[in-house]
Amino acid sequence: MEPAAPTPLPPIRLRWHPIWAVLGVLLVLTVTAVGAGGLVRAPYVVYAPGSAIPTEPAISTPGTETYQTDGTVLFLTVSLRGASRRMGYAEALWGWVKGDQDVYPRDAILGGQSGEENREASVQEMALSQEVAAKVALEHLGYEVPVEGTGTVISDVIADTPAAEVLEPFDVITAVDGVPTPTDAELRAELEGREPGEAVAVTFERGEGADERTEDVELVADPDDPDRTLLGVVQVFTRDLAYDLPFPVRIDTEDVGGPSAGLALTLGILDVLTPGSITGGRDIAVTGTIDPSGRVGEVGGVGQKAVAASQEGAELLLVPSAEAELAERFADADVEVVGVDDLDDALAALDALGGNALDLADTGG
Structure with a gap:
C-alpha cells in the first residue's frame, strides 16, 4: 500500500504592513551609506x-x-x-x-x-x-664632535618686536656684530650676556643665493623671563647642519x-x-x-x-x-x-x- 500523500501546507504569505516600507527604506539607506563610506574620501587621518x-x-x-x-x-x-x-x-x-x-x-x-x-x-x-x-x-x-653649518635659519619672528621690522621667516643669520654665526649654538652664544634695549648688527641672507645685508636690531626682554634677552626670533635651526663624528x-x-x-x-x-x-x-x-x-x-x-x-x-x-x-x-x-x-x-x-x-x-x- 502506498503511503498517503501528505496534507499540503498553505503557502507562507506576509501580510502587508507599513513597517515593511520603513525597514526597506532604512535598509537601502544603510547599504548606500556603507558603500559611500568606503568610496567617498574623508579629510581625516x-x-x-x-x-x-x-x-x-x-x-x-x-x-x-x-x-x-x-x-x-x-x-x-x-x-x-x-x-x-x-x-x-x-x-x-x-x-x-x-x-x-x-x-x-x-x-x-x-x-x-x-x-x-x-x-x-x-x-x-x-x-x-x-x-x-x-x-x-x-x-x-x-x-669631541665639532658642529658645522652655514648659518642660522629663522623659522618665525615675534610680532611687535624690533626684529619683526627687519627680519622675516626663513632669513638666514650669518653674523652678529661681525662675528660669524654658522650654527644656532653660536648665535645663542653671541647673544648671551646682552641686555634688553641693546642694538646689534645682524648680517643675514634673504632668499637662496641672495647677497648678505646688515641691519641693526634692538634686543628685547623675554616676557616670561625678564632676566633673559631675546633677539626677537623663534625656532631657529642650523642651515646645512653636519656633525664631524670621530x-x-x-x-x-x-x-x-x-x-x-x-x-x-x-x-x-x-x-x-x-x-x-x-x-x-x-x-x-x-x-x-x-x-x-x-x-x-x-x-x-x-x-x-x-x-x-x-x-x-x-x-x-x-x-x-x-x-x-x-x-x-x-x-x-x-x-x-x-x-x-x-x-x-x-x-x-x-x-x-x-x-x-x-x-x-x-x-x-
Whole structure:
C-alpha cells in the first residue's frame, strides 16, 4: 500500500504592513551609506598602534669596537593611515570607535603637504634625528664632535618686536656684530650676556643665493623671563647642519620616518658602544625627540606607542615628561611609565632597573 500523500501546507504569505516600507527604506539607506563610506574620501587621518623595533641591531660603527647586549632598547612607531592613501568615511569611523586609535583632521597633521611630501619630510627628520642621536651619545662618552653649518635659519619672528621690522621667516643669520654665526649654538652664544634695549648688527641672507645685508636690531626682554634677552626670533635651526663624528655611526631604520626615535637611538648607540647592558637585561621601550644638548622633546601618537610597547612586552616605557600621563592611560598596568626631560633622566631611569646606565665607560676621553 502506498503511503498517503501528505496534507499540503498553505503557502507562507506576509501580510502587508507599513513597517515593511520603513525597514526597506532604512535598509537601502544603510547599504548606500556603507558603500559611500568606503568610496567617498574623508579629510581625516588615523593614528593606530605601530611597532616596537630593537635599536641595537640597527646600529653599526665600522672600525670601532662594539659589544653584545642583554635586553634591548625599543623605539616605537605609529601607523598613520590616510596620509598617502585617502581613506573613506567608514575607515575613519572605525578609528573613532576603536579605543586605541585617534582620528585627526588631515590638514591638522599634514598641513598643505601631499602624502608624498609628508613622507619626504619625515625621512629627512629621521636622518637628522640619527645625526643628533650619534652626536649626543658620543659626547656623553667623552668624544669631541665639532658642529658645522652655514648659518642660522629663522623659522618665525615675534610680532611687535624690533626684529619683526627687519627680519622675516626663513632669513638666514650669518653674523652678529661681525662675528660669524654658522650654527644656532653660536648665535645663542653671541647673544648671551646682552641686555634688553641693546642694538646689534645682524648680517643675514634673504632668499637662496641672495647677497648678505646688515641691519641693526634692538634686543628685547623675554616676557616670561625678564632676566633673559631675546633677539626677537623663534625656532631657529642650523642651515646645512653636519656633525664631524670621530667615526661613522650608521643606523638602518628601514622605512621608518620622523624625529621621535631620537632618544631611543641615543640610548641604543650608548648600549652598543659600551660593555654591559644599560637596560639591565630587560626590554624597554622609548619615545621622544632629542636635541643637540640632550633635551627630550614631545612626540605625537604617544597613546598608540604605549599600546605598541605593551604588546611587545616592554617592562619600562620612557616618554617625554609632558606626555607621561597620556602614556599611562594607554599602557598595560604592568608597564612602568617614566617621564623624562633629558638624557640624564633617561639614564637614571634605566639605572634603577639594575643596568650600568650611570657607569658607562668614558671611551672617548
